[in-house]
Amino acid sequence: MLYIKCPHCGLRSQNEFSYGGDATVKRPELNKEISDQDWDNFVYLRKSPRGKHLELWQHISGCRQWIKVERDTLTHEIFKTLKANEEL
Amino acid sequence: MSENFRLDKGGLINRNKKISFKFNGKKYLGYEGDTLASALIANGVHLVGRSFKYHRPRGFFGAGVDEPYAIVQMNRNNQVDPNVKATEQELFEGLEAKSVNCWPNVDFDIGAINNFLNKFFPAGFYYKTFMWPKSFWHKVYEPIIRKAAGFGTASIKHDKERYEHKYEYCDLLITGSGPSGLASAYAAAQNGAKVILAEDKSRFGGSLLTSEVTIGNQSGQEWSQKIISELKSMPNVIVKNRSQVFGYYDHNMLVMSERISDHLPKSEKYTPKQRLWYIRAKEVIISSGSIERPLVFGNNDTPGVILSSAAKEYLKIYGVLVGKKPLVFTNNDSGYETAIEFKKNGIDPIVLDTRKDSNSEIIKEAKDLNINIKFSYVVVTAKGYKKVKSADITKISDDKKNISTIENVNCDCICVSGFWTPTIHLASQSGNKTKFKEEIDAFIPSQSKQKETTLGSANGIFTLEETLNTSFEKGNDLSKQITNKENKISVPTVVEKKYSKHDKFWCVPLPKGKNYKRFLDFQNDVTVSDIQLALREGYRSIEHVKRYTTLGMATDQGKTSNLNGLQLVSDFENKVVPQVGHTTFRPPYTSVSIGAIVGREIGIHSKPTRKSPMHHWHEKNNAVFVDAGVWLRPRYYKHGSENLFEASKREAKNVRQNVGVCDVTTLGKIDIKGPDSAEFLNRVYTNAWLKLPVGKARYGVMLREDGIVMDDGTTTRISENHYHMTTTTAQAANVLSHLEYYLQLVWPELNVNVVSSTEQWAGAAIAGPKSRDVLQKLFPDLDVTNEGLPFMGYREGNLFGVNAKIYRISFSGELAYEVNVESDNGNYMWEKIMEIGKEFNIQPYGTEALSTLRIEMGHVAGSELDGRTIPYDNSLDGLVSKKKDFIGKRSLNKTAYVAPDRQKVVGVVPLDKKTSIPEGSYIVRDAKAKLPNPKLGHVSASCWSVEYDNPFSLAIIKDGKNMIGQKLFAMSPLKNKIIPVEIVSSHYVDPKGERVRS
Numbered sequence A: 001m002l003y004i005k006c007p008h009c010g011l012r013s014q015n016e017f018s019y020g021g022d023a024t025v026k027r028p029e030l031n032k033e034i035s036d037q038d039w040d041n042f043v044y045l046r047k048s049p050r051g052k053h054l055e056l057w058q059h060i061s062g063c064r065q066w067i068k069v070e071r072d073t074l075t076h077e078i079f080k081t082l083k084a085n086e087e088l
Numbered sequence B: 001m002s003e004n005f006r007l008d009k010g011g012l013i014n015r016n017k018k019i020s021f022k023f024n025g026k027k028y029l030g031y032e033g034d035t036l037a038s039a040l041i042a043n044g045v046h047l048v049g050r051s052f053k054y055h056r057p058r059g060f061f062g063a064g065v066d067e068p069y070a071i072v073q074m075n076r077n078n079q080v081d082p083n084v085k086a087t088e089q090e091l092f093e094g095l096e097a098k099s100v101n102c103w104p105n106v107d108f109d110i111g112a113i114n115n116f117l118n119k120f121f122p123a124g125f126y127y128k129t130f131m132w133p134k135s136f137w138h139k140v141y142e143p144i145i146r147k148a149a150g151f152g153t154a155s156i157k158h159d160k161e162r163y164e165h166k167y168e169y170c171d172l173l174i175t176g177s178g179p180s181g182l183a184s185a186y187a188a189a190q191n192g193a194k195v196i197l198a199e200d201k202s203r204f205g206g207s208l209l210t211s212e213v214t215i216g217n218q219s220g221q222e223w224s225q226k227i228i229s230e231l232k233s234m235p236n237v238i239v240k241n242r243s244q245v246f247g248y249y250d251h252n253m254l255v256m257s258e259r260i261s262d263h264l265p266k267s268e269k270y271t272p273k274q275r276l277w278y279i280r281a282k283e284v285i286i287s288s289g290s291i292e293r294p295l296v297f298g299n300n301d302t303p304g305v306i307l308s309s310a311a312k313e314y315l316k317i318y319g320v321l322v323g324k325k326p327l328v329f330t331n332n333d334s335g336y337e338t339a340i341e342f343k344k345n346g347i348d349p350i351v352l353d354t355r356k357d358s359n360s361e362i363i364k365e366a367k368d369l370n371i372n373i374k375f376s377y378v379v380v381t382a383k384g385y386k387k388v389k390s391a392d393i394t395k396i397s398d399d400k401k402n403i404s405t406i407e408n409v410n411c412d413c414i415c416v417s418g419f420w421t422p423t424i425h426l427a428s429q430s431g432n433k434t435k436f437k438e439e440i441d442a443f444i445p446s447q448s449k450q451k452e453t454t455l456g457s458a459n460g461i462f463t464l465e466e467t468l469n470t471s472f473e474k475g476n477d478l479s480k481q482i483t484n485k486e487n488k489i490s491v492p493t494v495v496e497k498k499y500s501k502h503d504k505f506w507c508v509p510l511p512k513g514k515n516y517k518r519f520l521d522f523q524n525d526v527t528v529s530d531i532q533l534a535l536r537e538g539y540r541s542i543e544h545v546k547r548y549t550t551l552g553m554a555t556d557q558g559k560t561s562n563l564n565g566l567q568l569v570s571d572f573e574n575k576v577v578p579q580v581g582h583t584t585f586r587p588p589y590t591s592v593s594i595g596a597i598v599g600r601e602i603g604i605h606s607k608p609t610r611k612s613p614m615h616h617w618h619e620k621n622n623a624v625f626v627d628a629g630v631w632l633r634p635r636y637y638k639h640g641s642e643n644l645f646e647a648s649k650r651e652a653k654n655v656r657q658n659v660g661v662c663d664v665t666t667l668g669k670i671d672i673k674g675p676d677s678a679e680f681l682n683r684v685y686t687n688a689w690l691k692l693p694v695g696k697a698r699y700g701v702m703l704r705e706d707g708i709v710m711d712d713g714t715t716t717r718i719s720e721n722h723y724h725m726t727t728t729t730a731q732a733a734n735v736l737s738h739l740e741y742y743l744q745l746v747w748p749e750l751n752v753n754v755v756s757s758t759e760q761w762a763g764a765a766i767a768g769p770k771s772r773d774v775l776q777k778l779f780p781d782l783d784v785t786n787e788g789l790p791f792m793g794y795r796e797g798n799l800f801g802v803n804a805k806i807y808r809i810s811f812s813g814e815l816a817y818e819v820n821v822e823s824d825n826g827n828y829m830w831e832k833i834m835e836i837g838k839e840f841n842i843q844p845y846g847t848e849a850l851s852t853l854r855i856e857m858g859h860v861a862g863s864e865l866d867g868r869t870i871p872y873d874n875s876l877d878g879l880v881s882k883k884k885d886f887i888g889k890r891s892l893n894k895t896a897y898v899a900p901d902r903q904k905v906v907g908v909v910p911l912d913k914k915t916s917i918p919e920g921s922y923i924v925r926d927a928k929a930k931l932p933n934p935k936l937g938h939v940s941a942s943c944w945s946v947e948y949d950n951p952f953s954l955a956i957i958k959d960g961k962n963m964i965g966q967k968l969f970a971m972s973p974l975k976n977k978i979i980p981v982e983i984v985s986s987h988y989v990d991p992k993g994e995r996v997r998s
């Protein structure tokens, strides 16, 4: 079980969190023209890197904040955790 | 039966307390402090089971967790416990156990015929034999394999024992209380670190309990007991026996199973049988010791062939002889310890040493004791079927290739010692890339991946002095980094014997013309020839060889077999062991009971149960409940002998004719506040929200980004910047996370806050033509006319002294109101509604009637919004704004979503107006078409229409728009029904929606 440092609450066990996928995906802006391809890429296409991955977790049984976690998908090592509005 | 093999004195058992127990129905006596294994051996019982594949007789091979054979079925306190190792099960008064994997009994086992049919059981036997004919698998092969396989029978009865889970945090977790564990724990505890010391066995001390060493001025055993009692008295140390750390998981999370009551006749009141510990440790010290390696020779699985260290343990701890004419077969000095122990107790052993000669201290001691030692000797085969009767032995050439003339010696046990295998399982589980250490011919941990340090013989260090030195040092170093305190202790002086090198030899060659089975894996019956066959058939990767032969895949996970298997593969391939590599170690290290894993999360505790504030009223009024997510909701209220169908029909009819009341507390509720709330809702929902006035509610549909409907519900504008959102019961949590996601990550510039308020409000839906009358009487001061409180209107009111919120919304399709009060007032509100509604024939209605009402109105719900449908499919496309953008809108352009024959919800009525259509039925054009019959769609929800008194269903079918009026078929292969149906509008009742506005 991972040990995730919530930037708001501190070190907590994985079972307090829920996984939210790739944190680098940016939702296209509202009311803006976008090609079918770009939209489909946004909705469906995700990279599945072996190694470092910036991903979203929500501290669902804690402060309910969405946070960013830089984690190694192979070793599960966590390098860094960030608040929703912080960048790497 | 008397204990013929028990010594008159010695051992750590309590000779003042005799214990009687039963094995295979027969009564025996043992002592307190025995294991089932030691007590059986003391009674001369060596036949305890049958092997997995060949059903050969099996006895005892070890004295602890490494035991591959002696697996028994326990009957404790009227409950069965399968898969128990007799070597681990402590004796208690009245213990009952029996052998497994044999029929009709252990002495005459019908399956042993496999032994003589072994041509049919080569490596890869399962793959080769059971592949054809294909049809045989289900009917013939599988039942036979299932009957023959396994090591016990699980009970189908409810396990009455209690199992618990515990979460713990510590500075140092130390796994094993041998010399390295004790020394490191002691050093760390002195520095003030929070230490957990876990010992698998009932006694602390590990190898110190059986080795002849001196530490300071004490024997190893005395020293270990002194350290343990000191540790136990320290407030910063948790010392646990009968506790196996079996798994090393991510981020230094380890899991340990504590067997609290297994050694007692029954668990004490309020005490669990077992407890699973989830331990997050800052540092982990692996002091799990090592397991002796067997030597491989003919019929080396015969009962009486036993690890030499186990024979010594039975002698020194239990005062039990594994035999009276022992043969010790060894490739190193350890075997001599056992031989000397026999000799000291008046038994003359013969030692066969594979080495040419050796002159170490211990061999000199053995020679001085006049022990018969034969160098360059090996056992070719054990003789005897159910117990060793003699052994064929011979001299072996220096290159170990040639054997000379066979001699037969009488013996009743063969104690084998093939040197030691460090127990590296936990280190390997943590991600440590292990390395092969040439001097000990075994793998040891190398680069730590997590915070783990392996010490003592688990790290390939076999001298006590070095073990204690490094362990005191490591315990000190690791703890002082955490506590910033150092209280260094001097390492005591050690007196121990120096050992000479072991012989790199494990497998005795077969004599010409002989084809003895030589076992590698004793639990899965894998022999040398199986490995050779796999290699001849081209298997090379050790992982493939393992799976093909099943080597190391039994419940003991190859604790005694892996290294000998690797050695054999590398010899055959002319490689060295590190080139072959070892297979992956995976948790659990040893069997863990399902009960311990599940813990308290069983039955009613498997999930939380949420009840509305009106729950007791429902109970008192004969509600029959149904699970709605984690909520309990009344499904119907039983009057007299009514069944579900009759009751729900009565309740639904009463709503259509008079007035009903339904507990809607379970609906998800989210409070939304902030100046940008309207804009936010406008982006979340498919329809327009900017112009919703204060005091009005609106129905909305929200999508996922892929255009699929996520949820629906009404949201009410309470004040300028305050909204009250409702969600379906099932999606409440997901919707909240969804909103938080967009507010925190996508549109942080919106000034909006959301919070769940589901628990804060109790809700009652009052529905039916007479609901306005009820409402008027509940709120005499309120203008409840169609003008005063119009459809989708919202008002606040005072309900006999409590504040209430009144929403004129409807799920039933009737004139209806939802009244919310603070949860604490829920029951008060409910009773008032019932009291006031009496004169209007009010009746409570449950979820079944609620379903009926919404289905015949064509209101979609969870069974249509099933994560596969878009707004169009649910006839909700009228709510999709063309003007503004919102979550998921861009996806609605997808080719499939705009296809002219896109699926759509329709109504379905059976032509005979009698036969109910099972939910999940297929809608097909031709009931007799060739299979697979092309399906047009499926029936999503069914009810008995109370309006028309006939069955009615909703279905989502292809080109639903153009199907109205068509005669089709509903097919349920599951219920074996074919029902001719007509497709009608999904709005079966009040298609214009006049009632809700009346």
Ligand SMILES: [Zn+2]
Binding pocket: A006, A007, A008, A009, A010, A059, A062, A063, A064, A065
């Ligand atoms: Zn948090």
